[in-house]
Amino acid sequence: MNDLEVQRTDDGTATLYVKSLNEHYHSVKGALTEAKHIYRDCALRHHTTHTGTQPIRLLEIGFGTGLNAVVTAMAADTTMPPIHYITLEKYPVPAAIIEELNYGSIVDTQLLRDIHTALWEQPVSITPTFTIEKRQCDLLTTPLPSDIDVVYFDAFAPEKQPEMWTPDVFARLYKAMRPEATLTTYCAKGVIRRMLQATGFAVERLAGPIGGKREILRATKG
Numbered sequence: 001m002n003d004l005e006v007q008r009t010d011d012g013t014a015t016l017y018v019k020s021l022n023e024h025y026h027s028v029k030g031a032l033t034e035a036k037h038i039y040r041d042c043a044l045r046h047h048t049t050h051t052g053t054q055p056i057r058l059l060e061i062g063f064g065t066g067l068n069a070v071v072t073a074m075a076a077d078t079t080m081p082p083i084h085y086i087t088l089e090k091y092p093v094p095a096a097i098i099e100e101l102n103y104g105s106i107v108d109t110q111l112l113r114d115i116h117t118a119l120w121e122q123p124v125s126i127t128p129t130f131t132i133e134k135r136q137c138d139l140l141t142t143p144l145p146s147d148i149d150v151v152y153f154d155a156f157a158p159e160k161q162p163e164m165w166t167p168d169v170f171a172r173l174y175k176a177m178r179p180e181a182t183l184t185t186y187c188a189k190g191v192i193r194r195m196l197q198a199t200g201f202a203v204e205r206l207a208g209p210i211g212g213k214r215e216i217l218r219a220t221k222g
């Protein structure tokens with residue numbers, strides 16, 4: 001795909017640049033650093049500190065390169081409840097481009113391969129504690145799964161894809177989430193924070209990843 005270019009971020013891990021949008025899949029300050037801090041630590045690990053041993057239903061908006069998924073699979077050890085990871089993606093990245101990313105040298109290569117070769121539209125068990133369900137669909141029109149505990153809201157930026165950051169989208173996510181479920185996003189803009197609050201979430205501003213954005217948002221369903 002001519003529209004996608006592999007680039008290196010400041011922590012040495014690769015990301016994709018979308019020429020037509022002038023937008024990256026990850027923070028240029030560090031793709032892996034972002035995946036670990038905003039999603040694994042501020043969402044998943046935060047959630048598991050107060051949920052006990054119940055299996056976790058996690059919803060990702062934007063599978064993209066699969067980096068968030070593999071970082072989550074690596075965290076899903078026996079100290080954590082089993083994770084069912086549902087990820088939505090409208091435009092799957094071609095396998096040839098995934099091959100060009102340098103994630104194989106940074107994350108668990110077998111997990112990375114298994115996640116990328118997992119069939120779409122069905123749950124696939126990757127490890128005893130991590131199942132992935134990749135759905136090729138449009139967030140704006142697809143029915144959302146229910147009883148979600150954790151949401152990784154990783155859409156392209158509001159100024160690039162405003163249709164993904166609307167009261168309607170957040171209301172649908174809110175409805176899909178269980179009480180006390182957690183959503184995190186890298187976007188800390190005031191307009192998005194107020195939209196999440198108007199939806200009914202309690203919203204916190206948290207410190208961003210080291211070397212990256214100053215703040216990120218975590219929204220919790222009351």
Ligand SMILES: C[S@@+](CC[C@H](N)C(=O)[O-])C[C@H]1O[C@@H](n2cnc3c(N)ncnc32)[C@H](O)[C@@H]1O
Pocket residue numbers: 024025026061062063064065066067068069088089090091092137138139140154155156
């Ligand atoms: C910021 S990137 C996600 C990066 C990804 N989480 C990763 O770890 O590589 C945003 C993703 O949302 C996808 N996307 C764009 N519009 C969408 C839509 N309407 N429904 C579902 N996914 C969409 C894009 O194709 C892209 O993969």
